[in-house]
Amino acid sequence: MKKGCLLRFKVFLAVMTVLQFCVILSGCFDSKDINEKLIATAIAFDYKDGEIIYYTEFADISKETNKGQSSAKYNMVIARGKTLHEARQNLDMQTDKPVFFSGVRALIVTESFANRYLVEYLYRFRADENYRKKIQTVITMDDLEKIFTTLHEKQHNVGFMIEGLIESQEEAGQYFSRTTMRLIENVSSRYAGILMPCIGMQEKELALVGYSVVDNNKITGFIPVKDSNPLVFLKADKAKLVYTVPYDSINFTIEVELKKRKVTAFYKNDEISFNIDLTFDAELLYGDQKTPYYFEDAANKDVTKILEGMLLNEFYDAIVQSLIEYKCDYLQLDDEFRIRYPEAFENMDWKSEFLKSVITVNLSVDLDTVYMMDYGAVDVK
Amino acid sequence: MTNRVTNRQMVFIIFLTLTTYSTIDLPKIMAETAGRSSWIPIIGISVLFGAAAVIVTKLNNMHQKRVLFDYSQEIVGRFFSCLIALYYLVYFLSIGVYLILGLVGVLQSNFLPNTPPFVILLFGITLFGYVAYKGITNVARGFEISGISFLVMTVFVCILMAAGGMHYNILPLYNASDTKKFGEAMMKLIIPFGGIEVLFVIPFTIANKKASKIAFFTLLLIGIFYILIIEGTYMILGLNNTIALNDAFIEAIKVVEAPVIERTDIFYLVTGLMSLFAGMIIVFTAVTELACKMFAKIKRHIIVMIIGAVFFILCLFGQNIKDFNELFASYAKIPVLVSSILIPSALFIAAKLKKRAQNKQKGMPE
Incomplete structure (x- = not known):
């Protein structure tokens, strides 16, 4: 490269560098300390x-x-x-x-x-x-x-x-x-x-x-909060709540975790209905009486049934509260309906249609004792 | 300096040119028209423009080491060739004004709220002019680097959006009532897919033999890229918010929860801006290359300075026009279609017919 050419190139580079700094620093001229x-x-x-x-x-x-x-x-x-x-x-x-x-x-x-x-x-x-x-x-x-x-x-x-x-x-x-x-x-x-x-x-x-x-x-x-358990199970991503289940003069404390939630909307003959299917995993944490609890298969089945009944009651109360007391779809079942029947949803007044809907809850609980504990028929020394 | 690009560089030129400003306002445009079914018109239009990219690359491959201005003289004669070049020159100038004003808007609202727009214009045009002066090969090399970082960053942000967003915001994926708006959606997609015509200023070589196939798949990938952006924005903001926000994608990024990073939008904008810069650089380069061919006797740096001055003046005018970007978007569809589909197709058919006639004259099999 010729000497003059090199000089011009260097001058050009210097000008470009100054320009670049101006651009970068232009955002700082009105900056304020925190x-x-x-x-x-x-x-x-x-x-x-x-x-x-x-x-x-x-x-x-x-x-x-x-x-x-x-x-x-x-x-x-x-x-x-x-x-x-x-x-x-x-x-x-x-x-x-x-x-x-x-x-x-x-x-x-x-x-x-x-x-x-x-x-x-x-x-x-x-x-x-x-x-x-x-x-x-x-x-x-x-x-x-x-x-x-x-x-x-x-x-x-x-x-x-x-x-x-x-x-x-x-x-x-x-x-x-x-x-x-x-x-x-x-x-x-x-x-x-x-x-x-x-x-x-x-x-x-x-x-x-x-x-x-x-x-x-x-x-x-x-x-x-005390009435919000079913809402948490319906809306939260990883719902995990604790219940006290009375069984055979013992109050068992059980942690219930939502495993699967599926809400299906149906629309037949202008009637809206929903099936809410829920699967829970539950763990018996402890009881309020001295061990042994003799918590074997039969007791497990009974406690599971009681727990399922408690959960079902809570869900029905929550649905009744939404449909009858507040007359509002805060359970946001409208999303499930809209996804399945988008055209019908667009042409209806959801607020009034929702109040006529039928909601069914099906749930199952898989109960076990917490891994580290044995609440079966063990001898007390 | 030999002007040439590799196929990989061509992919990033197409990618950055097309995605320039679209990533920011595309979710709003699509939410207003095809709603949750937006992915269908996007796929449709990407196939259409993919076919147009095949025609452009085939034309370039038929006339290797030459650009549109050179070989169009051979196909349609000098007069029409000059007319076509002049059309593209004006077209790229107006696209450039639209992009610069978009860039100034984004910079002002997100980074430099107190900087006068003409200062940003001045610095921007100087920078773009300098890069354009360096020629298409250097631009292509730069695009290879910035294209990768832009692509990786945007896909990363979209993954975060999908992880943190609400799936039911994008469901159902197809709503029959959206179908009647597919036509309108496709019309609005013309501008986001316009840009393949910049390939006309790139001379192809033997290394670009497979360019047609690659260009087609690049357009399909851009379609998928757009779908990712739109669905990610819907998942975070929902359809009504997306319709209300002009820069919906950036607003959605502000809500995204990312590990370690508190201001995800600033983090993204650093690379997102690359795309805006890249789009402007390629348009400036295209204007320069065309002007250099048309006015071969004038030195390149003089041409670059004149183009810079023209851009600056046009942008100052553009700034004084109310809703310039909306106006541009409503009128630019036809010129984009003419530049990226009509002219290439007409030239391609004329070139094929000419070749067939020449072969016939020589008595060669077709």
């Missing part, structure tokens, strides 16, 4: 006396202890407004730094707010680029201010706590939730009957207290 932002971890809404109350929880990471170690501290800012936009504007007026919404873990709404603004707020959330999209949305019947102040006194973060509660319970197979995007999908559909996680205070601690029934974007009921 300490210069207010990191929102939870947002909550209430509706009282014709006004929206907007609670925002911030994690103040700039606070330091005497030893120079950082300590998490959480603040709450309350803003009010006649509309969502006005409440947000008032929030901005109260914050000395820009709010960073990409760290929000949970959205908490009261029933009164949900009944008026659930759809509007969810659509606002969907359209806002700044929000973290993986947040959990929950309902509460308790006072929001009390929830925040009680937990902040204990240095607990409400947003992270709700996320942790739901995740750990889902992992344990005792609860199920909906992502907020799925919630938006449900409320946008022609028919929207769903269950939303409900939180509340129990002995000064935050807890999952049950599910709120959402029918056509309004909260119409509440199902407490």
Whole structure:
């Protein structure tokens, strides 16, 4: 290569390098240190006396202890407004730094707010680029201010706590939730009957207290955790719950795990029916009396029968509650029907048709003692 | 420098050119039309465009070491050849404007919200111009690397979506009531499948003998790739959310739970942007190659600078047109069909007839 050519090439390379740096660094000119932002971890809404109350929880990471170690501290800012936009504007007026919404873990709404603004707020959330999209949305019947102040006194973060509660319970197979995007999908559909996680205070601690029934974007009921076992078996991925089965003056504690779930929809002569087939694996953990339990084949058969009866009763109660008490398909059987009969589904008013449907539950339990224990006929020394 | 590409490079050129902007808005387009049955029109149109790719590659193979501008003179004469080249030049310029404005939109909404669009335009066009100046062989080498990472990353994200999404969002796979919208869906798929015409600026060699077969299967694979993206998005967002969101695929990625990675969307966009850049690079290269052939006396770097300036001005105009991308999408279907199916088919038939006539004249068997 000629000398002049080489020089020109080097100059060109230098110019290109400078240009490249300009491009790469162009995203940094307006960057802000994380300490210069207010990191929102939870947002909550209430509706009282014709006004929206907007609670925002911030994690103040700039606070330091005497030893120079950082300590998490959480603040709450309350803003009010006649509309969502006005409440947000008032929030901005109260914050000395820009709010960073990409760290929000949970959205908490009261029933009164949900009944008026659930759809509007969810659509606002969907359209806002700044929000973290993986947040959990929950309902509460308790006072929001009390929830925040009680937990902040204990240095607990409400947003992270709700996320942790739901995740750990889902992992344990005792609860199920909906992502907020799925919630938006449900409320946008022609028919929207769903269950939303409900939180509340129990002995000064935050807890999952049950599910709120959402029918056509309004909260119409509440199902407490103690009545929610069949719902967990119907909706959770790896449902695992514990039952106490009385048999022969012993109360057996049995862990029941869902093995297989199949929901089949039928549509004949304009009549809708569903078959729910469930298979469970159960393990006898322990009893409330001294061993030996003489838990052999005959006892196993009897206890299995009792357990199956208990489960069946629970399922029928849950179905009756859905069909008669709340008149809402929060079991979301509409999905099963739509998949099998898409055209018929499009042409019907599911809310009224569902109430006429016949639902049959068939279940079987395979019971065994827990692997490490022998509850058979063993001699006591 | 000899302009040539291997068959593998050709696969990635087709792949990156076609998937440029489609991955982002295709789920919305399909959700609005064929809904859950979208995979059927996608397969149909990929077979159609696969056949068009076979025609383009066969034409190139019939005239090895030459590009469209050279051999079209032999087939239809110099006047029509110039007309065809001019048509493709204008066509690629308008496609380029559409892609650059799409790229600016994605960059602004996801990475650089405060950067003025004209700055992104300026830097972008300079970069694309520099790569285009280097010629098709270097572009093809770059595509081989970026194509693999884009493909692997997108498939990985789609697998995560399928694992974390709701299967009933995509069921039933066929709904008879969607059938009447298949025609509309196929029309809307024309733009996502347009792009095979860039092969016209690549001179084929003896190494590209099997190009036709490979190009056909590449188009089928692109169809499957699109299906993966659409079904993954439906599974995460559901049909109604997908319809409501213009960049549904990116919004779906934001919801995906991935191990270790908190912001899956940023992780994906780093490689996803490669596809957008690649699409723009190949279009810029195509315009450059065509212009260099048409204006053989002007030096290549001058042509690149002029094209860059033209792109910049057109993009500034485009930015001032309300809903430019929607307008473009509604009017571009016919030009895309003409460029990727009509002209190649007409040239192919004319070339075959000419060859037959020549053989007849020489008294050779057909």
